[in-house]
Amino acid sequence: MTIRFNDETFRDDYTFHNSPEAIRRFPFPFDQDSYMYSVNLEPHAGGRAGTPFQNRFDVDEHYVAEMKDREITLAQDPLRCQSLPHMELAGWDFLELVMVSKAEDYPELFELHRDGDRWHWINRPLGIEQRFTFLDPTTLPCGPLEYITRQTQGDHALLDQRDDNLWMDAGMITSQADWSLDFDIGMNFYEWHAPVxxxxxxxxxxxxxxxLLNLRQEAPVRRLNWTMTVNPRLDTSPENYHKWGPEKRTITPETVGAKQHLRVELQTLWRLPRSNAIAFPIRCYLCSLEDIVTQPKWGRRLHRVLRDLPDELAEYKGFAVNRPTIVDYLAKFDDGAPTSPGI
Ligand code: HEM
Known part of the structure; x- marks a missing residue:
């Protein structure tokens, strides 16, 4: 498989775009005409060829540009990556999981050669070649979590498990839907979910x-979450709200199709072998409304979901102010035909 990586930006001039192939494989999250929160977890055990579910860590045309965007965000705010001291082993566990998975799933892009604890990693798209000693942090340019997540699309939280709870004790969070690692670090599962x-x-x-407390190794699970974002911006963090918040006011009937994006997160959960921590990669996919409606069943369904969504959810997800404009736009693509369950 060859992937052509887009030359694109997720800020300023926003040159991000989806190819027709990327639109077709977009993980449209609604399997019915309405939406409410649920424990929508299923095994992360592959999926149809070409879909984002096929491989353990999906690599797509946005890979190189997303990694550049992460680099910019980190240069401006290093606290987007943090790891409490007891989480270093979990960082190594996660580095191993990603390197092994990517080398097996994308052999033309990534290689991993292991001779005992002496490892040799090659990342062709980013032009990286690294020899290092597994579990020896002095042999990498930065900590293991930071090292591997500078090369892996999506945000990544590492959760420590103790006292029958999960604790957000490490993460690389640069493309989040309005929450902050620096605020949440050290919180438990109920505390960081309190605003929902x-x-x-x-x-x-x-x-x-x-x-999740009973999640087993080798049995990862996944779920989809979604929200709405104006402009294809990855870094919609509270820290930078002053940059992206005002952009919500630029939505008009003329601009809504191009500027308003459906933002879908493919979240996976992995039990890690040495640390017993849980890794939580949150992979973000963006698609403009005008690209969504190229698939008639998506346009029809998204119209119904957004029209009927409870006000509290539209408020929490931050698009209540633009909901009428979005729903009016999508109504033109809803012919009233009945839809069948499933995506
Ligand atoms: C939202 C983290 C697992 C359901 C959130 C938020 C964070 C978060 C930081 C944003 C809260 C805010 O507004 O500040 C995590 C982490 C998880 C995890 C680190 C790994 C253990 C789950 C699971 C579920 C879930 C397994 C399953 C039901 C939700 C829901 C929201 C949410 C429904 C609201 C999302 C929205 O409406 O956009 N999560 N979460 N989370 N989480 Fe989780």
Whole structure:
């Protein structure tokens, strides 16, 4: 498989774009015409060829540009990557998981050669070649979590498990939907989820945590989450709200199709072998409304979902101000035909 990497930006002039192939493989998240929070976890055990679910860590046409965007964000704010001292082993576990998975799943892009603890890593798209000693931090240019997540699309949280809870004790978070690692670090599962409406009363977090505390190695799971973002911006962090918040006011009936993006997160959860920590990669996919409606069943369904979404969710997801304009735009692509369950 060959991937042509886009030359594009996720800020300033926003030259991000999806090829027709990227639109077709976009992980459209709705399997019915309405949406409510649920414990939507399923095994992360592959998927149809060409979809983002096929491989353990999806690499697509945005890879190189996303890594450049991460570099810019980190240069401006190094606290987007943090690891409490007891999480270093989890960082090594995660580095191993990513390197082994990518080398096996994309042999033309990545190679890993291991001779005992002496490892040799080659990342062709980013032009990186590194020899290092596994578990010896002095042999890498930075900590293991930072090293591997500068080369892996998506945000990544590492959760320590103790006292029947999960604790966000490390992460690389540069493309988040309005939450902050620096604020959340050291919090537990209930604390960092506190701002989410409705889900606590529905028991969603109690059930999800119970499930995750029993997550087994070699049995990763996944779920999709979604929100709406104006402009194809990865860094929608609270720290930089002054940069992207005002852009919400640029949505008009003329601009909504091109500027308003559906933002989907493919989240996976992995039990790590040495540390017993859980890795939580959050892979972000962006698609403009005008690209979404090229798939008639998506345009039709997104219209119904957004039209009928409870106000608290539209408020929490930050698009209540633009909902009428978005729904009016999408209504033109909803012919009223019945839809069948499934994506
Ligand atoms: C939102 C982290 C697992 C459901 C969030 C937020 C964070 C987060 C930081 C944003 C909260 C805010 O507004 O500040 C994590 C981490 C997880 C995890 C690190 C790994 C253990 C799960 C699981 C579920 C879940 C397994 C399953 C039900 C949700 C929901 C939201 C949310 C429903 C609201 C999202 C939205 O409406 O856009 N999560 N989460 N999370 N999380 Fe999780």
């Amino acid at each position: 409406p409705k889900a606590h009363e529905m028991g969603v977090f109690q059930r999800a945590l119970k499930f």
